[in-house]
Amino acid sequence: MADEGMVSWKSLALGCAMTEPGSSRRFNTGDWRSRRRPVTDREKCIKCGLCYILCPDMAFSPDAEAEGYYNWDSYYCKGCGICVKECPKDAISWQEEKEEDKYGPACGA
Amino acid sequence: MAQRVGLECSLAVSEAVKLANADVVAAYPITPQTHIVEHLSELVASGELDAEFVPVESEHSAMSACVGSSAAGARTFTSSSSQGLALMHEILFIASALRLPIVMVVANRALSGPISIWNDHSDIMSEKDIGWVQFFAENGQEVMDLTLTAFKIAEDHRVTLPVIVNMDGFILTHVIEPIEFPEQADVDAYLPKYVPAHKLDPAKPVSMGMVGVPEVYTEARKACLVALEESLPVVREHWNDYAAKFGRQYNLVETYKTEDAESLFVTMGSLSETCMTTVDEMRAAGQKVGLVHIRLWRPFPVDDFLAAIGEAKPICVMDRALSPGCHAGPVATELSSLLFANGKRHYMANFIAGLGGRDVTRGDFKMMMEKTLKAAEAGAPMPCEMVGVKE
Amino acid sequence: MSTIAADAIKNVEKITPKNMPLVEPFSKGHRACQGCGEVLALRQVMKAVGKQVIACSATGCMEIISSPYPQTAWEVPWIHVAFENVAAVASGVEAGRKALIRKGVIKDDDTKIMAFAGDGATADIGMQALSGAMERGHNFVYVCLDNEAYMNTGIQRSSSTPYGAMTTTSPPGKMSKGQATWKKNMAMIAAAHEIPYVATASPAFHLDLMNKARKAAAVPGPAYLHIYSPCPTGWRCGPDTAIEVSRLVVQTKVFPLFEVIDGRFVLTRDIKKPKPVEEYLKSQRRFAHLKEEDIQFIQKRVDEEWDRLLNLCKATNPDAE
Numbered sequence: 138m139a140d141e142g143m144v145s146w147k148s149l150a151l152g153c154a155m156t157e158p159g160s161s162r163r164f165n166t167g168d169w170r171s172r173r174r175p176v177t178d179r180e181k182c183i184k185c186g187l188c189y190i191l192c193p194d195m196a197f198s199p200d201a202e203a204e205g206y207y208n209w210d211s212y213y214c215k216g217c218g219i220c221v222k223e224c225p226k227d228a229i230s231w232q233e234e235k236e237e238d239k240y241g242p243a244c245g246a
Numbered sequence: 247m248a249q250r251v252g253l254e255c256s257l258a259v260s261e262a263v264k265l266a267n268a269d270v271v272a273a274y275p276i277t278p279q280t281h282i283v284e285h286l287s288e289l290v291a292s293g294e295l296d297a298e299f300v301p302v303e304s305e306h307s308a309m310s311a312c313v314g315s316s317a318a319g320a321r322t323f324t325s326s327s328s329q330g331l332a333l334m335h336e337i338l339f340i341a342s343a344l345r346l347p348i349v350m351v352v353a354n355r356a357l358s359g360p361i362s363i364w365n366d367h368s369d370i371m372s373e374k375d376i377g378w379v380q381f382f383a384e385n386g387q388e389v390m391d392l393t394l395t396a397f398k399i400a401e402d403h404r405v406t407l408p409v410i411v412n413m414d415g416f417i418l419t420h421v422i423e424p425i426e427f428p429e430q431a432d433v434d435a436y437l438p439k440y441v442p443a444h445k446l447d448p449a450k451p452v453s454m455g456m457v458g459v460p461e462v463y464t465e466a467r468k469a470c471l472v473a474l475e476e477s478l479p480v481v482r483e484h485w486n487d488y489a490a491k492f493g494r495q496y497n498l499v500e501t502y503k504t505e506d507a508e509s510l511f512v513t514m515g516s517l518s519e520t521c522m523t524t525v526d527e528m529r530a531a532g533q534k535v536g537l538v539h540i541r542l543w544r545p546f547p548v549d550d551f552l553a554a555i556g557e558a559k560p561i562c563v564m565d566r567a568l569s570p571g572c573h574a575g576p577v578a579t580e581l582s583s584l585l586f587a588n589g590k591r592h593y594m595a596n597f598i599a600g601l602g603g604r605d606v607t608r609g610d611f612k613m614m615m616e617k618t619l620k621a622a623e624a625g626a627p628m629p630c631e632m633v634g635v636k637e
Numbered sequence: 638m639s640t641i642a643a644d645a646i647k648n649v650e651k652i653t654p655k656n657m658p659l660v661e662p663f664s665k666g667h668r669a670c671q672g673c674g675e676v677l678a679l680r681q682v683m684k685a686v687g688k689q690v691i692a693c694s695a696t697g698c699m700e701i702i703s704s705p706y707p708q709t710a711w712e713v714p715w716i717h718v719a720f721e722n723v724a725a726v727a728s729g730v731e732a733g734r735k736a737l738i739r740k741g742v743i744k745d746d747d748t749k750i751m752a753f754a755g756d757g758a759t760a761d762i763g764m765q766a767l768s769g770a771m772e773r774g775h776n777f778v779y780v781c782l783d784n785e786a787y788m789n790t791g792i793q794r795s796s797s798t799p800y801g802a803m804t805t806t807s808p809p810g811k812m813s814k815g816q817a818t819w820k821k822n823m824a825m826i827a828a829a830h831e832i833p834y835v836a837t838a839s840p841a842f843h844l845d846l847m848n849k850a851r852k853a854a855a856v857p858g859p860a861y862l863h864i865y866s867p868c869p870t871g872w873r874c875g876p877d878t879a880i881e882v883s884r885l886v887v888q889t890k891v892f893p894l895f896e897v898i899d900g901r902f903v904l905t906r907d908i909k910k911p912k913p914v915e916e917y918l919k920s921q922r923r924f925a926h927l928k929e930e931d932i933q934f935i936q937k938r939v940d941e942e943w944d945r946l947l948n949l950c951k952a953t954n955p956d957a958e
Contacts, residue, residue: 252767253757269733269736269737269740269742270729270732270736272728272729272732280641291869296736296739296740298732298733298735300728300729300732300773301773302725302728302769303765303768304765304766305763305765305917306721306722306725307722307724307725307728307765307766307769308725310718310719310722310725310726310766311725311726311728311729311732312727312729313716313718313726313729314693314716314718314725314726314729314730314731314733315730315732315733315736316729316733317716317730317733317735317736318691318706318729318730318733318737319728319730319733319734319742319743320732320733320734320736321731322733322739322922336719337718337719337722340718340719344716344718439742441787446715446716446730448688448689448690448713448746448748448920449713450714451711451713451714451715452712452714452715453704453709453715453716454715454716455694455704455715455716455717455718456704456706456707456715456717457700457701457704457705457706458706458711459705459706461706462706462707477641519745520886536855578912581821608841619686619823
């Protein structure tokens with residue numbers, strides 16, 4: 138039973154608070170995707186930014202190298218498909234994804 | 247020069263909170279605590295106390311607001327009683343688990359039902375496990391002093407736990423007593439500005455009140471348990487320090503004529519004073535009785551209590567609350583358990599008295615001791631007895 | 638009439654696609670379900686208001702998914718206490734900071750106090766605390782993220798569950814048509830407290846939602862935001878349908894978007910060609926059991942409530958043409 142504790146009680150912050158803001162970033166919810174991932178065709182993309190602002194998991198972020206476009210984060214995308222459905226130009230589509238290829242390069246140009 | 251005035255004990259509490267320069271008072275009125283919060287409202291309204299008075303819409307919200315305020319880094323005070331304390335119940339556990347140094351004065355009053363506005367200890371006896379430091383005051387001076395020390399102890403970074411000061415409802419809250427108040431400058435030196443051990447601050451974001459998953463819950467509780475246990479020497483240290491600075495000594499366990507006692511009473515709260523008078527009368531009549539009265543209820547001062555009771559002798563424990571379905575009253579249950587754990591051979595008898603504001607007289611105390619001694623001599627266990635029930 | 642909210646709103650920088658805030662005060666890695674409309678709404682609110690915030694959460698989906706020890710999704714100071722008391726906790730944070738600022742202990746850095754709660758924590762168990770906090774006039778923003786049931790504990794009904802909806806404690810059957818009562822109107826209850834700012838929002842109209850969040854944060858005193866938050870898990874619709882449903886609910890007038898600014902009702906979006914409520918009801922399987930007569934009943938009531946809202950807009954804006 139003693140081995141079930143994740144850390145020593147002495148190392149806990151006061152009141153079992155978490156002092157590292159945004160520590161949830163250590164948890165890759167990309168694990169939750171099942172066999173497919175959304176892929177953006179930048180030829181069709183009109184840089185409207187809807188995929189960015191409608192993602193519940195913040196999986197899109199501005200592409201610093203290509204202004205107006207967004208990079209996709211394989212580590213956190215849960216595969217809900219809101220972006221696929223809402224893209225006004227149908228620029229985002231499902232692509233088959235193998236379990237072993239889950240993490241790695243972002244999609245896009 | 248410290249001021250000595252005749253003042254209602256409730257108002258003395260408010261004055262102590264003013265001396266302590268509290269930042270927030272979030273409270274809901276309930277008899278017999280009302281004068282405490284009313285006077286605090288007056289002090290805030292007149293500008294004598296620079297604080298936010300939050301007139302919350304229930305006690306549950308009072309304690310919730312106190313949690314928010316203390317978490318924001320403010321010195322926070324509240325007061326309640328009976329049903330109000332019961333309504334806060336859920337949040338009391340959380341306040342101590344979040345390690346917030348809130349100070350609360352409880353005007354001890356019987357829990358419904360039947361509904362009773364009068365004094366007994368059932369309200370606080372239902373809050374034994376909340377993880378707060380808990381004191382019992384016996385008179386107005388003590389309530390005032392203990393409230394000041396409560397802030398000091400709660401905010402000490404070796405403690406960082408909320409503290410309750412118990413005072414008997416009506417018996418103390420509505421009675422005028424002579425009380426000596428320290429000078430504001432001296433209290434300011436004793437109790438400087440509150441420096442939180444942790445707080446909600448955008449400059450240093452923390453998340454308080456996380457989900458305690460099974461892999462951490464046990465450790466989180468252990469940390470709080472140890473904090474409460476380790477507060478005991480800090481309480482002693484601060485009460486000694488208070489004595490040095492303000493001239494009044496408080497001890498974790500108080501004793502009255504116990505040195506050569508052949509039998510002992512055990513009490514908590516204002517009835518201790520009636521018992522002291524009883525002890526004097528009984529001694530005058532040739533009986534060597536003594537009194538052990540407990541001031542620090544949580545964490546329970548085991549070593550101090552064992553030292554106070556000395557060698558095996560009959561003990562008459564007076565409880566001011568029932569513990570229905572349990573073999574004895576709440577205090578007696580704890581004491582018998584600790585005696586047994588420490589191999590003590592004291593004979594213990596337990597009486598429940600003073601429920602719902604009923605008086606406990608010197609005659610009652612004498613009767614309790616008489617019965618205790620008789621049963622001790624017979625060597626037979628005595629079931630817990632309710633005193634003065636009309637059959 | 639007071640203009641305390643209107644005056645504050647004048648100075649608020651409007652969010653447009655061109656100046657979309659990039660800050661993410663709510664972090665990736667949270668445990669919300671795939672396609673959760675509620676966490677999306679929360680994200681949008683936090684982006685609009687920024688990091689100069691102390692956030693308080695009630696027990697519920699957003700609290701659970703954002704704080705399983707040791708993972709916190711909060712990049713701002715955050716506190717969770719219990720289920721029914723977030724408005725009281727926020728009141729305490731506000732009062733504490735107010736006192737400390739006045740006494741010169743901390744600086745007034747314009748930190749916004751925000752309370753987040755679901756419909757259960759707001760309309761049911763937390764009504765009292767919310768009412769008290771609004772009546773006392775604390776300077777904070779209360780955000781009700783409404784997924785129309787006690788979702789976190791397994792889809793039990795709340796007083797915010799819409800008429801006829803299936804939940805585990807309002808299941809349809811021979812003796813029941815699902816939720817038997819009409820959805821409690823929390824925005825109206827908030828408006829009845831005469832607080833300076835009340836607004837409803839939907840994540841499909843994200844700019845509107847984000848601007849309302851900004852306005853709410855800018856207004857001194859209590860502000861109440863009621864945000865429609867689709868729950869694909871509880872409503873039995875696809876994980877990709879949250880925005881579609883959030884759009885439909887507005888287009889069918891089921892969830893009108895409006896503000897109450899200093900007591901004046903302002904319609905955000907007039908729906909000139911409303912879609913029939915049937916289209917909305919058919920989009921989620923929680924309404925699948927409803928009969929034609931139920932749908933007609935709902936349509937009638939939705940229309941009546943819309944008319945009532947329009948009348949309120951007219952009545953509280955006597956100077957408008």
